[in-house]
Amino acid sequence: MASLGATALARMLEIATVTNYEARDILFREGENAEYFYCVLSGYVRLFRLNKDGREADIRICGPGDTFAECLLSVGDRYLYNSQAAETITVARFELQKVRALAEQESDVAKAIIQCLSDHLRNTMDCIANDRLQTAPQRVAHYLLNNCPVEEGTSASIRLPFQKSLLAGKLGLAPEALSRAFSSLRRAGVTVRGRIIQISDISALKQI
Amino acid sequence: MASLGATALARMLEIATVTNYEARDILFREGENAEYFYCVLSGYVRLFRLNKDGREADIRICGPGDTFAECLLSVGDRYLYNSQAAETITVARFELQKVRALAEQESDVAKAIIQCLSDHLRNTMDCIANDRLQTAPQRVAHYLLNNCPVEEGTSASIRLPFQKSLLAGKLGLAPEALSRAFSSLRRAGVTVRGRIIQISDISALKQI
DNA sequence: CGTGATTTTGAGCCCGATCAAGTTGAGTGG
């Protein structure tokens, strides 16, 4: 969005609809007719799939600034996963049809879509690699390091932007496994109190 | 590629370089300076990452028609993973710089990039969901069903296009786990002889 | 201070990784 030129931006805003949802509201379900793609303005959205036993697995957690369902822009008329508000949220909604047309005319829009898809593809590939290579404590350490306000210094403090159960899903873990991972990181100088996480030795965390 | 107009196609072919590699050759490594993105013409390419112990995990297996490293088109000057020829292969190579310039001018090229990124993103998200929801036999069943020549009929036969160890990596399994998954599918009517796989009852496989 | 949701802790279990043989298979040279 930020990269759009003035006219392109104006035309995108023209077709945007802002909507609010309450915690646990379903925005759309897998297989439903897809009309819109979304951009999160505030709060967090959970994208997940179900297996045939009804077990849920998170595919992605979207926060402010993130878009989702944009992979339907080129082809596809069905949503590929379920999406649910993790809390009270505000999202902007764009009709796929209109954005497709706009991308044809405004090369800025096409470029922004490419940027956005690339970023997601990167994150998603990282996610696969992490799932396949790292243990639970390593994933948590990795998450903490990626969300450290500063790269430098020995200690840091992070406030989780959402519930731990949501973080667990994001990392592909059961909530219990996340909890145990945190307690196993205590020996590496990680202290958890509610949503506040203290890291006493950043370089020690990198060794995990 | 197939969707490009005549002039766009010509300009892409103009900047393409065709190269061959032998089995196990490394095309590029994670962290190296990225100059090209690739399109597989024949054979299979393995994209993988290493953890700090040197264990490898496949992120994607690319076959004829697949492109890789295209997520570097918008930003990024380093490869994000290692790529290795799984056998004797032929690939086309495109300079990122030139394709970026071309995408600006030819909207067909931009559209093709969007298409291609969307497809990958979809596949990659599917991969995460499968990793998190399905057991080994379910993943194998899923793969077989997705690669059945026909949707209809009760029985089918598939010839794997690559080694089983490559399939194992693609599905996020150790080769031993793939082998055990196949043998556990025997009771569902799956017979394996070399690379040839016979499925006696497609609908039974869907139940797995 | 009470209530319900969230998180932590414990115990048991299962899936898949790993290591170590064995077996099959493909390609090579006699």
Next chain:
DNA sequence: CCACTCAACTTGATCGGGCTCAAAATCACG
């Protein structure tokens, strides 16, 4: 055509990480 060789695959045994279920503890909030 057959033995040889090396790689690929299978099978067995063991191990460990993370899931599940259950219960206790903590937290958020009225």
